[in-house]
Amino acid sequence: MSFLYNIFVSLLIFGMKVFALFNDKTKKGVEGRKKSLDQVKATFSPSDKVIWMHAASLGEYEQGLPVLEKLKEKFPTHKILVTFFSPSGYENVVKKKHIADVICYLPFDKKSTIKEFISQFDPELFFTVKYDYWYHLLAELKQHGAKIYVISALFYERQAFFTSYGKWFVKQLKKNVDWFFHQTEFSFALAKSIGLSNSSVTGDTRFDRVKQLRMRDNHVDFISEFIGDRQTIVFGSSWQAEEKIAATISKMNADLKLIIAPHDLKRVGHLKNIFPDALVYSSINKAELLISEYQILIIDSIGLLSKLYSYADVAVVGGGFHDAGLHNILEAATFGVPVIFGNHYRKNPEADDLIAAEGGKSFPEEYAAADFVLFLFNNEEELQGLSDNARKFVDNKPDATHLILQKIS
Numbered sequence: 001m002s003f004l005y006n007i008f009v010s011l012l013i014f015g016m017k018v019f020a021l022f023n024d025k026t027k028k029g030v031e032g033r034k035k036s037l038d039q040v041k042a043t044f045s046p047s048d049k050v051i052w053m054h055a056a057s058l059g060e061y062e063q064g065l066p067v068l069e070k071l072k073e074k075f076p077t078h079k080i081l082v083t084f085f086s087p088s089g090y091e092n093v094v095k096k097k098h099i100a101d102v103i104c105y106l107p108f109d110k111k112s113t114i115k116e117f118i119s120q121f122d123p124e125l126f127f128t129v130k131y132d133y134w135y136h137l138l139a140e141l142k143q144h145g146a147k148i149y150v151i152s153a154l155f156y157e158r159q160a161f162f163t164s165y166g167k168w169f170v171k172q173l174k175k176n177v178d179w180f181f182h183q184t185e186f187s188f189a190l191a192k193s194i195g196l197s198n199s200s201v202t203g204d205t206r207f208d209r210v211k212q213l214r215m216r217d218n219h220v221d222f223i224s225e226f227i228g229d230r231q232t233i234v235f236g237s238s239w240q241a242e243e244k245i246a247a248t249i250s251k252m253n254a255d256l257k258l259i260i261a262p263h264d265l266k267r268v269g270h271l272k273n274i275f276p277d278a279l280v281y282s283s284i285n286k287a288e289l290l291i292s293e294y295q296i297l298i299i300d301s302i303g304l305l306s307k308l309y310s311y312a313d314v315a316v317v318g319g320g321f322h323d324a325g326l327h328n329i330l331e332a333a334t335f336g337v338p339v340i341f342g343n344h345y346r347k348n349p350e351a352d353d354l355i356a357a358e359g360g361k362s363f364p365e366e367y368a369a370a371d372f373v374l375f376l377f378n379n380e381e382e383l384q385g386l387s388d389n390a391r392k393f394v395d396n397k398p399d400a401t402h403l404i405l406q407k408i409s
Contacts, residue, residue: 001168036083043101052080055083062209067401075228084104090105122144127150129151147408148176150180151205153181155190161194174195180199200403208399226297233249233292238261258296259312271298279294283305333354339361340360340394359386
């Protein structure tokens with residue numbers, strides 16, 4: 001099976017290189033991996049003890065960050081390495097202030113490549129977030145004596161581990177991973193059913209992360225002036241479906257304020273075509289505008305969304321009306337904001353939990369979602385109830401980071 005795995009990795013590398021000819025995002029990932037070895041060589045020595053966090057993308061990075069921060073406090077002399085698989089995670093984090101000594105792309109999982117990469121430092125502790133597993137990486141780390149953990153682990157029935165051909169990789173996980181910290185009881189039970197009993201349920205570290213958001217300064221320039229005394233909807237990481245919801249609501253209730261932050265800034269021009277009278281955030285500094293006269297504000301800046309949720313009365317979060325994947329609903333819920341989203345969220349168990357707590361609601365199509373949002377603004381008691389439930393939902397979650405650190409120490 002290791003032979004077939006190596007073929008799979010070779011095909012993956014070839015496919016990404018071909019796709020990179022037509023896709024800028026993939027090209028960044030392919031080109032960025034060429035620099036990873038040089039980055040660790042320039043910063044680490046073979047004797048440096050390193051704490052290494054791997055995250056597939058930005059969401060997993062945010063999920064793992066509370067644990068990484070606490071480990072840095074516990075082991076202040078250790079150096080920190082953060083690796084990403086996807087460019088969206090790397091590009092967002094590398095530009096910001098962070099605690100890592102090195103942030104780079106995870107090299108492709110070829111035995112010789114991984115061996116050379118890990119030989120540049122002493123990986124004392126490694127953890128991956130959620131479910132990004134690579135065979136040669138885990139095997140080489142174990143050979144170096146690293147402690148290996150999976151935090152906020154999430155197993156689900158459609159994973160390859162639960163097929164006949166996935167049994168080989170399960171054996172590798174059983175041999176190499178010291179402990180799985182599961183998000184849910186269901187994930188824990190699934191893992192145990194295939195022999196991965198070195199595990200416990202500690203909850204989702206994203207709740208720890210979003211609780212931290214309340215403690216910082218969430219001020220965003222010009223937003224208070226734009227909102228005035230109006231009720232506000234924030235459309236977070238919007239796709240086409242959420243834009244349809246915004247269009248319907250803007251026509252039905254001109255008193256509401258709408259803030260739209262697209263999932264990709266390339267959609268800003270498209271949004272401006274849909275909402276020609278909207279104000280674009282970056283233009284506010286460039287002209288003297290009566291900001292409060294606008295109904296719709298389009299956000300064309302990265303890094304503001306989690307702060308914008310603190311201004312919202314209702315949030316509509318993107319990605320749930322198709323198979324792209326639901327974006328982070330907890331960043332809104334932590335501020336006591338009811339969250340509305342589509343019903344495609346198989347890999348987001350927190351969505352079911354938020355609905356059960358009556359702090360959010362999902363819909364199979366966008367028009368029903370728009371009707372419900374409008375209903376909320378005509379029923380203050382209902383809106384307040386959902387708001388209170390959303391905040392309690394986050395408050396009542398355990399301190400997963402603390403439970404994880406107890407085990408690691």
